[in-house]
Amino acid sequence: MHLEGTVLVGTEFEPVEGRVVVADGEIVRIEEGPVDGDDVILPAFVNAHTHIGDSIAKEAGEGLSLDDLVAPPDGLKHRLLRSASHEEKVAAMARTLRYMESTGTGTFIEFREGGVPGVEALRDALAGDGVALGERAIDAVALGRDDPDVLSVADGYGASGARDADFDAVRADTREAGKLFGIHAGERDADDINPAMDLEPDFLVHMVHAEAIHLDRLEDRGTPVVVCPRSNLVTNVGVPPIRDLAERTTVALGTDNVMLDSPSMFREMEFAAKLADLPAREVLRMATVNGAAIAGENRGVIEPGADADLLVLDGDSDNLAGARDIVRAIVRRAGAADVSRVVLGGEPVGKETI
Known part of the structure; x- marks a missing residue:
């Protein structure tokens, strides 16, 4: 599977437009390139x-x-x-x-x-x-x-x-x-x-x-x-x-x-x-x-080889739209209503609640 949007890569959470490719519960690679949509992808x-x-x-x-x-x-x-x-x-x-x-x-x-x-x-x-x-x-x-x-x-x-x-x-x-x-x-x-x-x-x-x-x-x-x-x-x-x-x-x-x-x-x-x-x-x-x-877990970061535990936010939600600094906006204002998908172990979860 893959997720597209603004990807917060590495421990510095560098915003990169592209996709996260996942296989067998692991992040395989991050591909840079233009994408449709306003999703923001960060570690769970x-x-x-x-x-x-x-x-x-x-x-x-x-x-x-x-x-x-x-x-x-x-x-x-x-x-x-x-x-x-x-x-x-x-x-x-x-x-x-x-x-x-x-x-x-x-x-x-x-x-x-x-x-x-x-x-x-x-x-x-x-x-x-x-x-x-x-x-x-x-x-x-x-x-x-x-x-x-x-x-x-x-x-x-x-x-x-x-x-x-x-x-x-x-x-x-x-x-x-x-x-x-x-x-x-x-x-x-x-x-x-x-x-x-x-x-x-x-x-x-x-x-x-x-x-x-x-x-x-x-x-x-x-x-x-x-x-x-x-x-x-x-x-x-x-x-x-x-x-x-x-x-x-x-x-x-x-x-x-x-x-x-x-x-x-x-x-x-x-x-x-x-x-x-x-x-x-x-x-x-x-x-x-x-x-x-x-x-002692290999997660909490988006990089190749890390566990595919990921959180996807709607960057065009009424709460996050217009953010000039997306990392600051996530930390200081994002909330449950901005969640569009949660992926744990490489699989989407919680469809009944999000």
Whole structure:
């Protein structure tokens, strides 16, 4: 198959008029040349931090503190998850997966609560088991939580934070298994950042309260960071120093808890771009190739040999028509209504929703 339009090529998202040729789920080549139509083709998004189990409780807990909302083991989220049936959680996650897929997310890194059963519920939602919404093409990197045995079924381990438990053993297990280890750090305050970094994680999440010493350590070690600025604002913990972090290490974007924010990478990009006043191309990298690098996936970029996970926008939509800088327009103003097609693994998906 092939897609025609303005193609955003490479990690600099150079606009090239032409076509993307796809075969066997891979980008084969980019051909330059005149084309009909106004489509804009970019990599599908990589949402680098989610908690989609929260889909059972959207907009619950207004006015609660961060700890009351999500702190294990008895934050509101955890109580609601314990009270929900497997079927309820699977159905709610399946709807969120459909929304994420239809708005251009091809891959997400999920911190999945509930141990082995929690990861199995996510797998069921992806496979469409027991739900009417069907199988999804969106790809999950599932990092289990709450039980070291979760590594038998998960792609790694997502730790809640260094103050919550001793994660030395599970960190050693993930390293031995060659799997990802991520950990929340610096969300509430700076006290847990150094202990989290001492674990030598594959990536850190939040880093709202990163200080100079932490920025130096990040740069020395090359530890990537996932920021979730909309979530941080909602929980009233502050906002991450995105510009400072980006100057020191790889930064990716995540949407965090579905109970607090929609898992829309369009909204996350716009908020991050306007908050940090970073170049649009840098923010688009945070939403695509940077998250893919953390996940260890060959996607998030349009170049030969990369996975064919692609998002097609209508460049002549009422929202995007007249844009002088198409990359800036995508980052700062594009939305779900501008999506004309999503291609994951080389195949169009989500026809029922787009």
